[in-house]
Amino acid sequence: MARLVQCVPNFSEGRNKEIVEKIVEEIRIIDEVKLLDYSMDKDHNRSVVTFIGEPEKVIEAAFNATKTAAELIDMKTHRGGHPRMGATDVIPLIPISDITMEECIEYSIQLGKRIGEELGISVFLYEKSAKSKERENLADIRRGQYEGMAEKLKKEEWQPDFGPDILNERAGVTAVGARMPLVAFNVNLATGDVEIAKKIANVVRARTGGFTYCKAIGLEIAERGIVQVSMNMVDYTRTSLFRVFDTIEREAKRYGVNVIGSEIIGLVPMQALVDVADYYLRLENFDSSQILEKRMFE
C-alpha cells in the first residue's frame, strides 16, 4: 500500500463556517490527499480536520491550511472554551501505513520549519518530535494559552524550535509533531457492577501499573445494564489490542464475569487488526505485503 500519514490539525475557529470551509478547501484541493472528516465546535470555537495521504502531500496540505488560517483567523479577538495558543493550534502527523515514526518526525520538522520561516509563526515541536522531555506534552507547551505566549516566548527555556521568538499576534503559536494513532477500544462486561470495570481498568492501564500504552477507565452503560472498560490504545504496535483483551477477559473471570464483546470506536489502522489475526492464528512468517489490497496501492 502507499505510504500513508494521517494529519489532524486543530484550528481556532468553530463558528464562522465560511472561514472553516476556506481552510478545509486547501486540503480538499490536493488530489493525492483524502479529507476524511471535519467538525466545528461552537463552544470551543475550534475545528478539527482529519485527512490522510502520502507524506509529502499531507505536509503540503497542512502548510497551505496553516497559511490560510493565519490569514483568516485573528487570535487577538478569539474566545472559546478549549485551551488554545494559535490560529492553527496543533498539527499532529500520524504514521498509518508503510512509514516509520522516524520518518513522520522528519516530516514534522520539515513542516514546522516551513511554517516558522515562511509564515513567521513560532513553532514548537511536540510529542515524538519534541527536542526535550519538557516539550513532549502539548499541555505544557500550551500552558498560559495565547494570552500568555508573548511573555512565554521571552523565556530561554521556551525559545521556539522554528520561527520568531516574538509572538505573531494574529496567528499565535503552533505545535507540530508526530504521534502514534489512537485506537478507541472498549470491552463490555456482563455485569451491572461498575466497581468491577473500574478494578479491571486499574489493572490494564499504564498509570496504575498496567500496559504502558493503554489508558483506561471503568464506566457504566446504563441503557444496556452492563459496564465497560473504556480505553485509548495510544500505541497499538507496543501494547496490542489482543493482549489487553485477553487480560481483561482473565481478570473478569476472577469475578465470575464474562466478556460480552468489544468495540472499536472510529477509525483504526489496518495493521492493528492484522496483528490480532496474526496472534490468534499463530501465523508463521506472515508479512502484510501478502494482503491483496496492499499490493494494489503500493
Place this chain on the structure above:
Amino acid sequence: MARLVQCVPNFSEGRNKEIVEKIVEEIRIIDEVKLLDYSMDKDHNRSVVTFIGEPEKVIEAAFNATKTAAELIDMKTHRGGHPRMGATDVIPLIPISDITMEECIEYSIQLGKRIGEELGISVFLYEKSAKSKERENLADIRRGQYEGMAEKLKKEEWQPDFGPDILNERAGVTAVGARMPLVAFNVNLATGDVEIAKKIANVVRARTGGFTYCKAIGLEIAERGIVQVSMNMVDYTRTSLFRVFDTIEREAKRYGVNVIGSEIIGLVPMQALVDVADYYLRLENFDSSQILEKRMFE
C-alpha cells in the same frame, strides 16, 4: 477502498517469452490496473498472470490480453503438459473489496460476450457464472481438450454461452467466470505422526463431512519433523479461517497434540484477516469502513 476485482487468466504459451511479454503488456499498459505477478511454465507450456483493479478496467485489460493471445498463439501447434482448450484458456474474475459476487458474475458476462462477439471465440461461462450445473466445473468444460473441441461444440449440450458454435482453430475455446478468492491456509502440528494430520484433514474438509468451503490434506513437513493440515479455503466468507483453526486445535488435543502455528501462503484479501480479528475480539458492530486505509482508497 476502491471496488477491487482480481483476475488470473491462464494463457497457452509458457516457452516464448516474447509472446508472453506482449500479452502481459496489454495489462501493464492500463494505469488503473496493477499487475501483481506472472509466471511461465515450460513443461505446461502455459502462463498464469495475476492482476487487480477496478472491475471495468480489469475486464478491459483481460479483453485486450485475450485479443493479443489470439493473434500470437496458434493452438493448432500447441503442446504442453497441462489440460487446455484455448490460447486464453480460462479467465477467472474474483471479488476482493467492496464488490459482490453478483457484480463479478455480471462483469464476467460482459467480458465473455465481448470475447465471443468481437474476437469470434467460443466462450463458456463457468463457476459462479455458469448457466447450468454441468458448466460449473472447469474440468468438465475442458474435457476432451483443444483437440476435442470441434466435435464437442457440435453437441447440443455444449453450445457455447457466447461466440461461434464452430471452433476457432487458432484461438480455441475460452472459459470465463466469477469465483471466490482461494486462501492457502496451513496449520502445523507438533507431532511427527502424519496419520494425525490426515485424520484431522478428514474432519475439516468438505469431501469427508467437514466444512463446505474447505479442501484439506494431511502431510509431513520432513525438514521440521512435524506434520501439517494443508488447506485451500475456497470461500472464506462462508467457511472462516478462525472456525477451521479452532476446530483443528480442538481435534489435535484429542490426540494430545498442540498446534504450533499456521501459515497463509501467497495473497489474502484483507477481509479474511479482519474477520479473524472481529471474531476473537468479539467486536460489536464493527464495519470495515472504519479501517483507515479503506477510507483513503474509496
